[in-house]
Amino acid sequence: NEQPGYQVETHPQELFLTAGASQGLDLACTLFAKSGDLVFVEEPTYFVIEKIFREHNLDVVGVSTDEHGMIVSDLRDKLESGMRPKFVYVIPTFQNPTGVSLSESRREELMVLAEEYDFFIFADEVYQLIYFDAPPLPPLRAFDKHNRAISFGSFSKILAPGLRTGWIHAAEETVAKFTSSALAFSGGGFNQFGSVLIKHVIDLGLLKKNTDLLRKVYSDRSRLMGDALLREFGSSVAYTCPKGGFYYWIQFPEGFDTEKFLSECEDQGVSYRPGNSFSESGKFARYLRLTFTLYEETEIKEGVSRLGAAYKKFT
16 A cells, blocks of 8 residues: 555455445445335435435435534434444545544544444545645544445546456455345446556556556646636635535525526536535525536636625626
8 A cells, every 4th residue: 555645454365346435335225225224324425425325225315514523423323313324425535515524532532432322434535645735644543443334445546547457445344245136246346448558557556557647647737727717706605625525515694505506507607516416305496516627717717706796787
């Protein structure tokens, strides 16, 4: 492991290759839950994940978040009220969409609760290596004393999305459930060809070079977006400049509706994902998510400029 951001010792028996993090999570639902089971997610959370869980007929309940990630005391309150999840889904580092990271004390408490109340943690850690300055806290496996954490990673975020290859890092006995599954047995694994290519990339030292490059490029783009947002919006919106990951999570004034605002923005030739896309609760109408990693610097400046023009016209 030549990635200083990973910070966790790994062994081959604790790893399982997937066809991407989403495929791994979908398979994990099949293996560790059944129709009607309760699962907890952060609120807000990755907009695709609730759809995956619903397709497995799981009962999805949100847990509140703040600037330090999932509010674990809210999770404890739900557990003490008698709710019993099969697993808790969390994005502990540079969360999608908020960009925040789970604090060390909350990571420790989350693992204690997982053992106390007998549930797994599905840790979506695809942004672990996309940090801009100091490395983030280690993955949840580093805090896992009772083999409760199942970590999902993806080469889509750090190498090439089209390869559709990721990994699961968990205890050996947990990984054995994946390797012995009917789906894995039928094909002998997932994306064997892509996996061989990635192994050569790693052996040649090219993966570390690529992640180093991505961190620099994404850090520059993030700062550029932050400067553009300040220039266009001033103090009329609130946000925290991300320390890693892909996103800005923008808060507009009370009563603002980003779903209604979207059509005005699209008329200006710019788009985003409204806040309520990330929660079924309807609590995030005045939020939106912007992505800075996909665009060149000139496109970021122009996109934020169009967003600002649409805001002035809309308000």
